[in-house]
């Protein structure tokens with residue numbers, strides 16, 4: 001097996017020549033990205049450049065205008081509903097806004113994806129919900145409604161809900177934005193723990209450089225609809241490109 | 252000065268026409284596709300019975316009082332207004348059956364449905380619209396749950412089944428209102444009033460009047476869900492979804508009513 005083949009058999013996520021337009025507005029011009037199993041990739045880019053759109057294309061909330069997105073070696077968006085949902089359950093998505101179901105309590109939010117699985121066990125449910133809430137430090141909010149939570153709390157509940165289905169790939173859309181430094185740090189460590197313990201593959205969109213420094217195996221930078229630079233934190237920190245270096249000059 | 256410069260609004264209105272015509276047909280095909288999908292998904296397992304019952308209860312609970320009051324007032328005023336006229340022809344004894352006929356065949360179903368569209372159609376449009384805007388529907392989608400089944404099918408079933416019940420309720424209360432108005436000037440027991448009013452109505456009238464209420468309920472549910480489910484980005488679109496849902500479903504109620512009258516007169 002050549003090295004290239006080795007790499008692609010290891011890849012759980014492959015984006016090739018992805019282009020995405022909304023009407024006349026072309027947000028993504030040409031995106032190529034391969035993420036292998038267990039890797040954490042941080043995606044940097046200025047606000048409004050299409051980072052969230054990339055994540056939406058990966059999970060199939062947006063259809064690519066051109067190009068392909070393969071997860072677990074399948075273009076699952078073309079599969080029939082049942083198989084598509086089967087693959088989707090293996091992918092977690094943390095929404096930038098949290099996207100909690102506001103007519104349900106925190107507990108019901110976390111239960112919602114589980115009780116709609118064909119093979120769920122009722123006995124494990126409560127302990128599972130409590131475990132995930134403990135992970136994000138919000139066990140005492142279990143019976144609150146989302147409207148009673150602060151922005152940061154909503155985000156953490158959203159993360160707990162994402163973890164309920166034990167996803168193999170997690171797409172984080174700004175997991176620490178709006179959180180205090182201490183909680184941000186905790187969330188960053190939770191992301192690392194998911195990777196270490198369960199071999200979770202992550203794609204993390206963030207502007208939070210301390211978080212990026214902690215979690216990233218590799219960083220890619222989005223500019224003008226293309227991925228302009230990639231490398232480790234240390235490599236990009238010393239980049240020739242002023243635009244790339246701009247992200248690292250935060251102190 | 253040229254003609255077009257003198258009359259810019261007319262020109263632009265004409266230029267816009269093909270666009271809005273296109274939008275109109277897109278809307279029609281969108282709603283029909285959505286209706287078809289809701290209908291098909293209704294019969295596909297798994298069934299979310301508890302959520303359907305919850306919606307059923309909520310929809311009924313929200314519109315019950317409003318519809319009861321309206322029904323009562325309609326029966327009352329209709330009777331009050333027909334008594335003097337029919338008196339002139341010495342036919343006051345016909346008032347009960349005339350009121351019952353009008354209420355059960357036409358006014359009850361249509362007015363109840365219009366109120367239902369205002370109250371429930373807009374509620375569904377706003378609720379699903381805000382879920383769409385805050386990415387809650389997307390969140391269901393990505394967790395591999397079928398939001399169409401959980402959100403749309405449950406609400407469409409609930410409103411299809413609830414509206415006919417509410418119409419029966421409105422009709423019954425309208426008859427009570429009619430009796431109260433009737434007994435101001437005329438004498439007779441409620442029982443006599445009922446017998447008098449119902450003798451002239453037979454199954455050939457009741458069946459089509461009932462069928463159309465199911466259709467009204469279905470279309471109000473479908474349109475509310477369609478508008479909410481397809482709301483665009485931004486909070487403004489929540490209000491637009493609620494508003495459009497009421498406008499379109501009220502129009503549909505009246506259109507379906509008109510068609511049903513034609514169809515029944517051919518069939519029965």
Ligand SMILES: Nc1ncnc2c1ncn2[C@@H]1O[C@H](COP(=O)(O)OP(=O)(O)OP(=O)(O)O)[C@@H](O)[C@H]1O
Pocket residue numbers: 022027045046047048049050051052053054096484
């Ligand atoms: N569904 C959509 N319809 C139309 N335009 C969209 C849609 N989603 C995103 N866009 C546009 O795509 C561009 C990129 O949006 P996106 O949300 O991906 O930015 P972002 O990089 O995530 O920014 P931020 O860091 O502020 O979250 C924006 O100009 C936005 O207006």
Ligand SMILES: [Mg+2]
Pocket residue numbers: 051052053096173
């Ligand atoms: Mg974003």
